[in-house]
Amino acid sequence: MSDRPEPPASEVDEFFLGSQIGFDPRPGDILRRRSIEPANLEEAGRAFQLVYATRAGFSAPIPASGTVIAPATADVAGSGPILVYCASFHGLGGDCAPSHLLASGTEPEAVFISAALARGWTVAVPDGLGLGMTRLGPHQFLAGRAAAHAVLDLARAVRALPELDAADVPVVVWGYADGGRAAVWAAEQQPHYAPELDLRGVAAGAVVVDPGALVVGVDGGAWAGLALAGLIGLGRAYAHLPVAHILTHDGEQALDAASDMSLAGLLATYRDLPLGHWCERPDPWNDPIWRYVLANETCARETSLAPVHLYHGTEDTLIPVGMGRQLFAEYRALGVDLSWREYPTAHRGAAQAGAGEAIARLASYLGRRPTSRSAPQTT
Template identity: 55%
Template sequence: MSSGNYPVDAFYVAPSVGFDVLPGALLRYRSAALPTLGRPYQAWQLVYASRTGRHSPIPASGIVVAPPTPGPDSAVAVYCPPFRGLGGRCAPSQVFTDAAPDPDLRAVSAALERGWIVAVPDGQCLGVTGLGPHTFLAGTDAAHTVLDLARAARTIPDLDAAGAPCVIWGYADGGRAAVWAAESQPRYAPALDLRGVAAGAVVADPGGLVPRLDRGPWSGLVLAGLIGLSHAYSHLTIDHLFTTGATAAIAHASGLDAGQILDSFRDHRLATWCTRADPWNDHRWQYVLTSEATGAQIPAVPVHLYHGSADALIPVEMGQQLYAEYRLMGAEATWRDYDTGHTGTAVAGAADALDQLTEDLNHLPGHPRPPAA
């Protein structure tokens, strides 16, 4: 059997997961090598139990990388990468083991240099065979996948990390996953010792972003978002707007990585595949897109938000609005903007984000922070 041009790896074949299996339970793991890191780090590919946004049991996959000799005081940092695709072989836990360098390994390396154990989720319905397409933009799905990987990583038998504190870091769609995890953690994983979250270029309001990106260089992301949300909200049959002619395009896109999606659907309009020119204004889609806006719950941990003032993909105003909402809600939030674009901010903001997370880890929950200088 094969998936695309790659043979099916039995490790990633979806195991059966029932309601009796706790979220975050480690279902299987194996050692892995990351040849491009250039250092003797330890790594493990994981399949673990999680929950969908509707709380149905589902397996998920990811990868955990640790320093050669992590100490008992090591923290677990979950790094949430930007959108990598809807299908095919683009899951971090699989691609990181290739000989070719991967751009997200730069962030992983930066976190490893802090002495942390780094866990990277593949994303719900990505990585594990037969579950796709990836539920791109579905916030609760992403949050559960992130929080359950943090729980699973701490139980790897080869690590002494059972009581390790955790932080979460992400950018773009990964930043969205990070803030959804921050908002979901008090209810979904209250026992997890989460200390802080850093999130850059957060897609806080997908409904406000879709019309901006339609028929432009990023229009493939709009189609990918509709496909991902249609999968996550399949119980609402929100694919009612897709035309019969859209079937082939959707099936094709569902097996592509991010680069292929952007190349294949550049400058397209949703009207090409939908029965109306503004599908985002359909009442069912308005419900979904409204449900996918961040800021509905108060994070219990500090959240550091950052954004590029010249971001042409995700407007900086979206991040500023989320920061303002968090402050009004009484959440502990900080903000930093950079005089650069989307890609530049991912690089420029990394060190500051890691510094903030380091400070969060050094601060004991329940103790007041010293006043800012």
Template identity: 55%
Template structure:
């Protein structure tokens, strides 16, 4: 496993979605997964620079058909900032929740799961948690790379219809992928997305969670965004103890972060409200601002009314905004908490995705083949 995730540098002439490494593997805990491949592919970071990203692609079968097998890019919720918490690794050890993936495989769909920027490949961390543009680009480029796998291409006569599915920060990545679709990857046959408990405003999340049971997420958000915007001096708000904490925390999983860091973020900062620092206000505003283009495909949003991790107002506000902008959007609330909503919603979400796949393909622009990753900003 270590050799496959060994560090590498992606040259500037590599195109987004291009396969760099591929290795056949087996997901033993998914009995219907007849074929699976770990891959490393090219994507773009928050500044449009090319980066390597790892992920896994799982297929229920290889039999050719008269129509392409649908592709679901499933972006899971926050796993951590480093260590052995990349989804493509946890799927092989049995530590990754399987309900959503199994539900998609049961439909005969191919499922692609991104690790996310800097999570998986050795030495690139920490993961850029809450950096939305990078998450959207990683999602779209995984859709490109999945269809470049020889066995997937051979079993599909033409381009596969694609749907996106994500929860919490994974839902954030799916939403931004839909907003970036026509600009960044217009050649993809995207049919729709489902996104639950979407984090729309990281600044609001930090302010609401910095003293609650999920306060470690504020530290993770500071670390992730400071890595995404590494050209800015974002760690200047930390004390010496804070810098030491960050160096340790950026290698931890989500469970380890929640277990080891139970003090408010300001405990490690030079001011009680680090999110009000001028540079941090700039970053948080940039990350909360919706992309200029509304999704051109249908969107299903859902949220738990008793969600204490991502307040229901976050997803509800996005639903209201999308309706105002003319997006074909639906909304469902579940009378439960953050974690139960993730599981209780599965059958309904899969039904929505199936409906999206049953619609006629929308018109798409040509592949921007002559554009480099730095042009796609």
């Protein structure tokens, strides 16, 4: 295996060929694993890179990758609770997968992972569908159901990892921005997709509640690369629909070039370029097919049975605080056990300001006994 958690192209081909001839791994089955030594990560003990089976947003089987790190302080590796930590958007391809960055010691959110390890928690970090593995990209950025499946199936894989004693431990999920979006979608999907998981709670900051509103808000400005990334990521997730019909020839070439870029590359290359520059209409988000896609990607579509802590910066100009307040109101109407915190700071500042309370909230959720709302279900 190379330094990246990528199987050879033939392994991806074998996975899909196997699915066609009767080999049908269950979501969460471990397909491949190896021990690693994360660099510059305090509190890390035994660690592994995994390739595991999951499902795309519309239930097609697909492999995904992720990293699992046990705390150095644990007497028995994996005996503590599992935190699935959902990193924020790092890019669409190339070397920006969290698994690669953790192995090289350049993961920008390592401080949050270390804080969880210091609690004695085993931390699992999904790369997300299409990121971290060859021939499966680009990353399905903003595709909520696909992100939820990757989160929940990695938790399943951790509980089955033979090197850890994690078969019956409880699970919590934490993320910020697009990672927060993955976290709340996992909470919404868990009751029917992974009911056997003892999901105790979720913490999510600056959640992208409505991708359509986000795209309109950033289009043509300093964050325009995110709008293009959303078009690419959701186009990949909804490839069964004719989503590419809005593109011009130059747009097709731009999407090909952007599909392997990191976040920094996207922002630098496509700054101030609106989506209309690449499309046959100035407002591609108003195309009927894209209106359907974006409407299908709003949060609060299902009720989370686990408690949810939401937080946001009041000065956030990337993901306006109104999005977070909207999600809080919608979850409250659904009867979700909620808490909410606002911080007088901008997007990046709220990630730092909210981390301590997010961990404390998750710890309090883990201290609760499982109830009929969160206990594992048996068949």
